[in-house]
Amino acid sequence: MQQYLTYRHLASLTHRSLRVASRPAAAVLICAALLASPQPAPAQGLFSPAITVDDAVITHYELEQRARFMAVLRVPGDLMEAARKELINDRLKLVAMEEAGIAPSEDEITTGMTELAGRANLSLNEFLSTLQENGVDPETVRDFSRVGIGWRDLVSARFLARARPTEAEIDRAMGQAGSGSVQVLLSEIILPINEQNAPQVEDLAQQIAALTTRAAFAAAATQYSAAQSRERGGELNWMPLTKLPPQLQQVVLALSPGDITEPLPLQGAVALFQMRGLREVSGRAQRFAAIEYAAYYLPGGRSAATLAKAQEIIEGTDTCDDLYGVAKGQDPSVLDRVSLSPGEIDRDIAIELAKLDPGETSTAVTRNNGETLVLLRLCGRTAELGEGESRETVANALTAQRVESLSASYLEQLRADARIEDK
Template identity: 45%
Template sequence: MIQTFKHFLAGLALATATALTAPAPAFAQVASTELFKPVVVINGKAVTNFEHQQRIMMMKLFRSPGDLEEEALKALIDDRLRFLAADEMGLALTDEQIVEGETEFAGRANLSREQFIQALEGAGVARESYRDFVAAGLLWRQVVATRFAPLAQAQVTETDIQHAIAATSRRGGGVKVDFAEIILPANTPAAAAQAERIAAELGGTNMSDAAFSSAARRYSASPSRARGGRVPEPVPLGNLPGQIAQAFLTLPPGGVTEPFPIPNAIAIFQLRRMIDSADPGEETVALEYARFLIPGGRTEDTLAQAAKIRTRVDSCNDLYGIAKGLPANRLTRETKAAGDVPGDIAIELAKLDPGESSTALTSGNALVFLMLCGRTTATLADDSAAGTSGVAPRQSDGRADTDDEDQARASEAAAAASAEEDPAPTAVEGVPEVRRAAVRQQLINQIVASYAESYLAELKANAIITYP
């Protein structure tokens, strides 16, 4: 099932962890006789005090910022508009679809549906409130798919796809990406909830370089935070993990990607500029890398140890001397297909040449000394419709070669709409079909998400909203 509500994943995990230990709250702040009186009416459909208090409770569990009474009311108004839009189009959910949605949602906290509902109820969130929250998103997906997916698919032409693909190779020339990053830690339920909230606010937007840098200095856990998130050197587009590379293809300068979940963190990136290069366009197909663990986490002492190691090693082979006599798990060396490398490691390796190292990551209570041993690439001679596909892979080993909720739901609905409605792509000579399909889907998703956001804003502007 296509994932939904990704920006609330960590909040749900936090709700579960909190609910398992917290006593059920009372509704002392609203007298029982007042619970089911309306606080707002949208096109004749009321939102009650009870629903408002329930959403406030959920937002407290999610550690949402701002005035929770006001933000909860806004969210409920939007959900009412989603329900009304679906009703106007004759769309409805079966009990089975809702149960499936609740189950999928609960599974993200590694719980069964019943376990998750029990945990929420333990924190005072009623089963019906969870059901309505899930149903609003599922129906919005149907609305968006029905109204906008066919239109978006018709708008994405072969020329659009080829233009996007050509950006990776420029007909034989490579492209480098100048970008900044924010790595939001999500290694505890509380940190994950905070990361999801920040990612939902920043992801998918356009920001000035200064604003993104300020956010990086405030929130990022990466060493690049000291530079405002700026990656020191432009990175060849083909070095980057596929999803991130494809996201950069469709961003304008200043554009911020949607959030990318990585182990124990969430990453977002800002495109500063694309740089044409005379080097051949190459795409990474496999990576060989080593991880040497330095116990003690990220401290001045462990970073000093890493700096000493860096002066003693020129290649991954040299790390065996460093690890001699230590437990075997202190040093690991792996070769993996590019798509199989964990996201946090892949992002760091993209910035490295063979023989270079990074200390941006931690693993448990250890600093990771990460070294790129080698990169296997395929040269992209021409990715246009008339061109040819890549040549044989080439190995570089460093010795022989040193070379907010509405946005979230709109984006998820866009992904679901394209996945459910998108016909099989037409073959184009010289362009790998998997790559073409990924680019096409990215373009469709962006169009659909934009339509969905505008449509919700239009519904709100045209609604009759009264406060009894």
Template identity: 45%
Template sequence: MKPHRVLTHLAAAAALCLGLTTTQLSAQSAFSPAVVVGDKVVTYYEVEQRALLLALMNAPGDTYKLAQEQLINERLQKQAADTIGIEANQEGIERGVIDFGKRGNIEDPEQLYKVLAQAGVHKETLQAFVRAGIEWGAVVQALYGGAVQVSEAEIDRAIASNVGSSGINVLLSEIVIPVTPQTAEQVQTIADQIAQVQTQADFEEAARRYSQSATKDKGGRLNWLSITRLPVQIRPLVLALGPGDVSEPVALPNAVAIFMMRGKRETDVPAPRYSAIDYAMFKIPGGRTPEALEDAEELKARVDTCDDLYGEAVDLPEDRLLRQAVEPAAVPRDIALELAKLDDNEISTTLTTTMSDGQPALAVLMLCGRSAELREEIEREDIAARLRNQRLQSYAESYLEQLRAENTIVVK
């Protein structure tokens, strides 16, 4: 994505977020306490700034509430860091800012700060966000790093459960519910209720009622899929399900997904592993309007391959067509989930997105191809590092819950 397109997108997201937070802040002084955490204060200004930053990062749900929760946690995490004498240095923060900018194809920190400033976010807000992540990571490593050991047997089991000599296929049903900032709380309540259903019939009824996915009319039922087709981030969750089990709600960009396991089987064919997913997204203005859906059906009838989309995009604005080939882990969850259901040159019209000016658009998503991974041997150290990080994350979450229990938190 070109920097000027990043700027346009961020400005649109910031405008949306400002509309959500202005009412909440109007009756308050910007620097008065929004939350008191022990003996530390979070101001309304800090919450507003973090909410803007989260909107730029496409965080799902209510960015104001999420900002508030993050800042509460960071006050507690700072308390832990101060206790053991951990403080991020300026060099580390600058490296973190550079890494943050690279996610939006902005290599120069000063250019990044300029983009953020035009979207209403001060540079100190980003630096505080980066500093908090660095210090908390150092705290967790200092307290628990020595206790996290991964055995060779555990690595073997992890390899076998994901990409071993035999493949694993899963038979899932899905429910994908759209989320907007205005509906986030209601959708979360519905998703939590669906996660408690006990029968396939109840799950399928919920899919027909709530799901946005193309599978809704079939009760959310998917065909057999190789586990390696699913988004990297949700494979462990799916593999942990037994027949009839329903997953916890999974956050996607602008949606929440819930899965039911209908079946799981091993095959003699090794599970394919992919180094890159090549896909295209053609945006049709209007979102899921009847007109946009009709245009999408006509487009599907005219194109046979991803290359045909270039002809459709001639003389259209640059942001109407996106095509890229990226590592599977870099594909956004919602897009990855749709691509998992497609074969080469098949199309999905389930998702919505936004144009560069922030207006809604229907996403015509087309799978161009999957590039098989060339290396046959799995890097055992990569697997070991992943297992160590998962275990550290578990320790971190438990410690944070302990800190919350030990401190008085007052939301104004």
């Protein structure tokens, strides 16, 4: 069988937390993070054991260094506790790597460090200098890269053959065998944008794209998103992949759990999605020949008064037909009702429709540079069978998900078998 799993999917299993922002945003994030960085421990005892993992030692210095490094990467929560967990895992991984005869070369380690620096649009020297100026030793980054690369190679060698889906499994995932399909679990952030706030929104979107945890993404969704899902930290329910706009399906399938898309430009907004999960389910995937929806346009954009008026209409109507009564006596242009193939629908509208059942409504979309609010209601979907996403893309997504699950179970077993003691 063709080797469907790409380097990007394997790398994402261990380098997901390496994502950082573009140069301007990275500088802002690093400065902000350092304000909350752990304070140095007293010199006395700095290199004394803090934790032992079987015969391996983790020093207080290593804990402090990893916590500082995690602060720069914007990891939320108790950084010392997070550093403790990561370093214990690293010791377990190093033993497993040694037993498997895996030892990344200096060139491979440097390549990994260079990739990390590149995600901040910095050269390796610039990146290491910035970290060193703020108390993070280059050796800390080198150790992080060495373990990440070695563990990636180990789980690839150990689990890749088991994780690759068969042709029949790919058929089921694509819904071609009539017995299975793919569903995705996403979180979203929708940021309204106009000519006045474009620079600020673009910078914010880059900072959100650089987040490394689900908790941080959820906090950003609650604070900044205009979508109704903000009340749930941006979390959407499981949905069939085929409900998403065709242009978004490939983007989503390229993500591993925890990954965040690059900012996606929409009309009047910027969208970001985080993958929380992917699963195969029984039942043929529905594909759609046409989607019918109604759009009622209200002046005033996302002002409190306009949103209140929209909510009034939603509560007073149930179907698309009911909107004709709302628009009665007004210019015909205030209401559109159309039926289009999924590929013909504007991406921002298609994204909202993917979340709706017939009769449900969204107020996340705007037009006219944010000055017009769109009350969007799904009228119905006409199903058909189609080719959908490519076999290779589906196979990559399934393989990455299985490798991640197998490697996580393996690490948990290593941890359960180890003797871990705090000093």
